[in-house]
Amino acid sequence: MIDAPTVEDARTLHAASENLLEQARKRAVELTAGGREIDDHQVVTERVAYAATEARAIRELIHHVDRAQSEGVRDEAFELSCVAGAAELARRIHERLAPSVDELGLGDAVLEETFPASTRALLRRAGSEAVMREIGKAALGRGGRIEWPLDEMHDQVRAQVREFGSNEVLPRAEHIHRRDELVPEEFITKMGELGFFGLSVPEEYGGVEMGNLAMILTTEELSRASLAAAGSLITRPEILAKALLGGGTEEQKAKWLPKLASGEVMVGVSVTEPDIGSDVASVKCRAERATVDGEDGWVINGPKSWCTFAGRANVLALLARTDPDPSKGARGLSLFIVPKDSFEGHEFNYEQPGGGKLSGKADATPGYRGMHSYTLQLENYFVPGANLVGGAEGEGRGFYLQMAGFAAGRLQTGGRACGLAQAALEETVKYVVDRTQFGQPIADFQLTQYTLGRMAALLAASRAITYSAAEAFDEDERAAAPLAAQAKLLSCDVAVEVCQSGQLMHGGWGYAEEYPISRYVVDALVLPIFEGVKPVLELKVIGRAVLGS
Numbered sequence: 001m002i003d004a005p006t007v008e009d010a011r012t013l014h015a016a017s018e019n020l021l022e023q024a025r026k027r028a029v030e031l032t033a034g035g036r037e038i039d040d041h042q043v044v045t046e047r048v049a050y051a052a053t054e055a056r057a058i059r060e061l062i063h064h065v066d067r068a069q070s071e072g073v074r075d076e077a078f079e080l081s082c083v084a085g086a087a088e089l090a091r092r093i094h095e096r097l098a099p100s101v102d103e104l105g106l107g108d109a110v111l112e113e114t115f116p117a118s119t120r121a122l123l124r125r126a127g128s129e130a131v132m133r134e135i136g137k138a139a140l141g142r143g144g145r146i147e148w149p150l151d152e153m154h155d156q157v158r159a160q161v162r163e164f165g166s167n168e169v170l171p172r173a174e175h176i177h178r179r180d181e182l183v184p185e186e187f188i189t190k191m192g193e194l195g196f197f198g199l200s201v202p203e204e205y206g207g208v209e210m211g212n213l214a215m216i217l218t219t220e221e222l223s224r225a226s227l228a229a230a231g232s233l234i235t236r237p238e239i240l241a242k243a244l245l246g247g248g249t250e251e252q253k254a255k256w257l258p259k260l261a262s263g264e265v266m267v268g269v270s271v272t273e274p275d276i277g278s279d280v281a282s283v284k285c286r287a288e289r290a291t292v293d294g295e296d297g298w299v300i301n302g303p304k305s306w307c308t309f310a311g312r313a314n315v316l317a318l319l320a321r322t323d324p325d326p327s328k329g330a331r332g333l334s335l336f337i338v339p340k341d342s343f344e345g346h347e348f349n350y351e352q353p354g355g356g357k358l359s360g361k362a363d364a365t366p367g368y369r370g371m372h373s374y375t376l377q378l379e380n381y382f383v384p385g386a387n388l389v390g391g392a393e394g395e396g397r398g399f400y401l402q403m404a405g406f407a408a409g410r411l412q413t414g415g416r417a418c419g420l421a422q423a424a425l426e427e428t429v430k431y432v433v434d435r436t437q438f439g440q441p442i443a444d445f446q447l448t449q450y451t452l453g454r455m456a457a458l459l460a461a462s463r464a465i466t467y468s469a470a471e472a473f474d475e476d477e478r479a480a481a482p483l484a485a486q487a488k489l490l491s492c493d494v495a496v497e498v499c500q501s502g503q504l505m506h507g508g509w510g511y512a513e514e515y516p517i518s519r520y521v522v523d524a525l526v527l528p529i530f531e532g533v534k535p536v537l538e539l540k541v542i543g544r545a546v547l548g549s
């Protein structure tokens, strides 16, 4: 038996972490003039933003354990993984902020004051080798699944999607990845029938409106089966649906939301350009008013890049510059729903009857295959006036609508990351039980158990912050946007770490395409890049939110 740390211990570690963070945050607020001069203090800002994210995850871990306990649900492995996750994050906060105390003008004393010897001892005990090995053994005994306690409705959603993912998607995931094939149509049809695309679309627009936690659980289970061939299918309709709900006209909502919810319309999101990535406000792709064949609308010209699923998609949610005055920046951008034909394969050329052209060529990638991400070229491509999101009032509001959509996309990506990390944990458990070296299953080695325990504890932290962000999104999407960004930041890093740990435990076979863990690693690597590349997410979204108040 181990001397198991409790949620009270996690509370003590949380208080210490918040104390250190708050002192660092206050000084960073002063240094950056309330977040306005972040670029003059990027490194310190990055550390404070990340530490704030970790502190928030500790808070949510405690919240979820408290809630389970208050509902009479007691599962030792779940609680232990949450408390150990809290300890791991508290240790990281201390290590993360320690190198910046001089820049922050705090001095060494703050470290001793906030993490005195008694707290450091607790830190060691709550995240000890014995604790991590205990969690690792629990993961081994449960096939890698330390189930998160959910209410009945959400438990059913998880079970239903897991069954679909395990039976329909998992058996085909490796084939799709290795041959770089397109997501099979049957997946889209069945997911549409099961209502997976309409989970956060209101019922009046044809959705099932089960809320964001149901959407996250669905995403997570689909991503466990395959990030690219299933788990990411929901992201794009989710982004466009949120943009429409936030700023679409009534006619646009009535026309497009039911089609998004049913899966009849698949979406590609087209923001990035060859020369424009994180600096979205500088998007150059140009939309100009035009009348073609007697219809009023816009013609779009310019290149776009990294438009995932642009081949199969029936529409692109495309951000273009409607006001050529460069001084307008973000206020010169508008969001369009760009209809197109659907194509299979890695390349397409589409010509409109009026002469407009759209061509696409997929860029080869090591992972995240199945949806294909295209470089696009638009030449005098005509879009009806009715497809400017928000109508006349939407002109110049595209950036803000797109950002609202991205907030939803980030939340969803937190779920994708949890699913991938879960898949890696399960596959690793399977492997270490089967693999024998030095006369014993490698699962019996202490270091294997310890590593599995840390993987499970980190995954608990990802789930805690992502599920809380989903619930906060139900309350107030705008207010919850920074939390969604934090969920994305932490969960994506955890997914990379967990997948790579799993790969190491597979030894040489972890590098073989034959084993799914090699796919999980290359899939995970894209997570910190899209939906706001990690450094920019830290500085421009989380840093601003943390230092701006």
Ligand SMILES: Cc1cc2nc3c(=O)[nH]c(=O)nc-3n(C[C@H](O)[C@H](O)[C@H](O)COP(=O)(O)OP(=O)(O)OC[C@H]3O[C@@H](n4cnc5c(N)ncnc54)[C@H](O)[C@@H]3O)c2cc1C
Binding pocket: 042, 268, 269, 270, 271, 272, 276, 277, 278, 279, 305, 306, 307, 308, 309, 365, 368, 373, 526, 529, 530, 531, 532, 533, 534, 535, 536, 539
């Ligand atoms: C597989 C894949 C799929 C994608 N799918 C889509 C999609 O469907 N639709 C879409 O529109 N886009 C998509 N993207 C694009 C993705 O969103 C961008 O790659 C991402 O936003 C980053 O832009 P960038 O690649 O131009 O990097 P850049 O913006 O050039 O950033 C590169 C690096 O520069 C540094 N940097 C940049 N700005 C700053 C700063 N202010 N301060 C400090 N450092 C900075 C950071 O280190 C950053 O990581 C996809 C990308 C990939 C790889």
